[in-house]
Amino acid sequence: MSMEAITKVFKNSKTDGNALLILLSLADWCDQDFSCFPSIKRIAEKARVSEPTAKRYMRAFMKMGLITKEAREDKSGRQTSNRYYLNVEMIGADEVTKEILDSVTYDSQRQDWEGVSRVSGREGVSELTRGGGKTIYRVEGVSGFTGAIMNHQKEPKKEPSSDSAIAPSNSSIENEELFTMKVAESPSAPILKKPKRAKLVDDSFIAELKKLNPTKDVDAEVIAAKNWLLAHPPRQFTKPFFSSWINRTKATIDPEGSWKPTTI
Numbered sequence: 001m002s003m004e005a006i007t008k009v010f011k012n013s014k015t016d017g018n019a020l021l022i023l024l025s026l027a028d029w030c031d032q033d034f035s036c037f038p039s040i041k042r043i044a045e046k047a048r049v050s051e052p053t054a055k056r057y058m059r060a061f062m063k064m065g066l067i068t069k070e071a072r073e074d075k076s077g078r079q080t081s082n083r084y085y086l087n088v089e090m091i092g093a094d095e096v097t098k099e100i101l102d103s104v105t106y107d108s109q110r111q112d113w114e115g116v117s118r119v120s121g122r123e124g125v126s127e128l129t130r131g132g133g134k135t136i137y138r139v140e141g142v143s144g145f146t147g148a149i150m151n152h153q154k155e156p157k158k159e160p161s162s163d164s165a166i167a168p169s170n171s172s173i174e175n176e177e178l179f180t181m182k183v184a185e186s187p188s189a190p191i192l193k194k195p196k197r198a199k200l201v202d203d204s205f206i207a208e209l210k211k212l213n214p215t216k217d218v219d220a221e222v223i224a225a226k227n228w229l230l231a232h233p234p235r236q237f238t239k240p241f242f243s244s245w246i247n248r249t250k251a252t253i254d255p256e257g258s259w260k261p262t263t264i
Contacts, residue, residue, distance in 0.1 A: 002030035005088055012092035019096045021047035022057045026067065030086055037072060039081040057096065058084075059104035066090045199239045209243070215251035 005027035009015075015023050025046040029036035038046070044054040061067045068085040201222075210218045225245050229235050 014095035034086040037083040
């Protein structure tokens with residue numbers, strides 16, 4: 001930490017906002033030579049800004065001469081975080097103007113519109129040219145554009161139809177209305193599923209169980225199962241329930257139908 005660098009930033013710096021936060025972070029890391037070597041990720045975390053914002057302001061500082069970058073490598077020759085030297089003599093003449101920021105902002109980060117001009121013969125429609133050189137049409141009175149158009153890093157893969165609010169300049173417009181704004185439909189009511197009807201045990205099912213389980217007293221198990229259900233509502237006497245019940249019971253009758261002796 002360099003108290004001299006921090007004091008100069010607080011007293012003399014003309015920066016503000018994100019630029020001031022990033023400059024203070026660098027000053028806090030500086031050693032006695034006013035140098036430090038944080039990564040962009042650490043700078044962004046300390047200044048509480050995004051990594052692209054941290055990169056943009058670091059490029060602005062370097063262009064102004066406020067900091068100097070020196071590449072660093074480890075013993076294996078692999079590049080590590082850069083070392084930055086803070087030019088404390090520049091603090092006080094370090095205002096980051098819009099022109100400087102624009103000069104270090106890549107084209108892919110630009111989202112501004114360069115101009116608006118009236119399209120002759122088409123009342124209510126304006127032509128806008130974006131930084132990338134592409135032209136789109138805008139219907140006057142429409143507030144805002146779709147997120148995919150405003151953020152051209154994620155442009156729509158599918159070409160908008162002729163009835164959308166925005167269409168490419170080379171699309172043919174045959175309808176005199178040009179564009180028809182569609183009113184968003186209200187969300188439909190949730191579809192209620194029809195409740196399943198429980199498959200209750202009947203006499204034919206009990207008869208089938210007796211055929212399949214000749215060594216078990218199915219009639220006695222019917223009484224036992226119903227008594228259990230009385231104590232465990234809201235369970236029902238269904239076919240799956242009673243079939244599982246029978247499968248868990250032990251055989252109590254020999255094949256001839258006589259009772260097996262109970263061993264105590």
